[in-house]
Amino acid sequence: MQKEAGALIVGAYCAFTPKEIIAAAKAVPVSLCSGTNEAIPAAEVHLPRNLCPLIKASYGHALNDSCPYFHMSDFLLADATCDGKKKMFELLTDIKPLYMLQLPQTAETPESFAYWLQELYRIRELLEIQTGISITDEKLLTQIKIYNRLRATILEVFQLNRGNIPLLFGQEVDRITSMAGFECNLEARISEIRDAIVGVRLRSQDTAFLRKMENRPRILITGCPSTNKKVLQLIEENGGVIVAMENCGGLKTAGYNVSEEGDPMESLARRYLDTACACMTPNHRRIDILKNLIEEYRVDGVIDLTWEGCHTYNVEAFLIEKAVTEQFFRPYLHVTTDYSAHDTGQLKTRIEAFLELLS
DSSP, X not given: OTXXXXXXXXXXXXXXXXXXXXXXXXXXXXXXXXXXXXXXXXXXXXXXXXXXXXXXXXHHHHHHXXXXXXXXXXXXXXEOOSHHHHHXXXXXXXXSXXXXXXXXXXXXSHHHHHHHHHHHHHHHHHHHXXXXXXXXXXXXXXXXXXXXXXXXXXXXXXXXXXXXXXSSXXXXXXXXXXXXXXXXXXXXXXXXXXXXXXHHHGGGGOHHHHHHHTTSOEEEEEESOOOSOHHHHHHHXXXXXXXXXXXXXXXXXXXXXXXXSSOHHHXXXXXXXXXXXXXXXXXXXXXXXXXXXXXXXXXXXXXXXXXXXXXXXHHHHHHHHHIIIIISOOOEEXXXXXXXXXXXXXXXXXXXXXXXXXX
């Protein structure tokens, strides 16, 4: 409807993209599809088979025109995170206009912040040219406040699992908080999530539900974005409950707002540069986040998800295991997999054994 009214649709791939700037230009940001195995064969015609499945699925959907949000997008904003994504984005330019946000490799120096701030100004100017709409600081602050309310609402969903007995399965949290296709009317989306929260709170009076949940091992998922749901399903089908997800789209991003004080562009630059992604080096903030989540959500064990071919998260898993087991004294399981079903039996056995250890 908004596209028919003349609004531009801007496709985004990553948590580093400040959607507030897009929305301030009266364009519609949409998160693009990257979670299904069916899109991968088409991608492997151009991409190596041993590349991360998230990257291959993103590209395959573009080739097949099988993602409605990609189809509707007028152009793409893509973050230069890992090397695989950067090179895949070069190929995407033959399908859609694409503008790359050149992300610095560290968040820890004043020079990196200054560089990233200038990148955001470049994107701001680009959006003004594309939409013909001036992006004022007042418009940016309006969108910052709306997105902060959205983040606070998503955080409230997760926090339903902080009590003695969790009120939600992780797969339910994922469905309730998913933003795919819902960013054209954030106020309505916030209202929908709040309605879901009201319904879930009633479970605290449901004795049968509480009995079903009380003895399940409480799992924290970390690592790569859980774009494909097979690991989530295996954990909860075999007796665990995912009480918290640190991954992109989860508490890594929902738990932290943009400052509503001072210069809005600087506030956006600081908030998004602080995203605790393994593409940043060093990435101490991820360990700090995990420490807090383990305590707040009474976590029994940590499962670290790495998609095959994701070298950044795979290497960082060594540091995460060390922190989880030696500093936070929790059992840890590292799962490396792809989107296919070929290793489901093996994964089921490993996850079952890990959950049994926690019981």
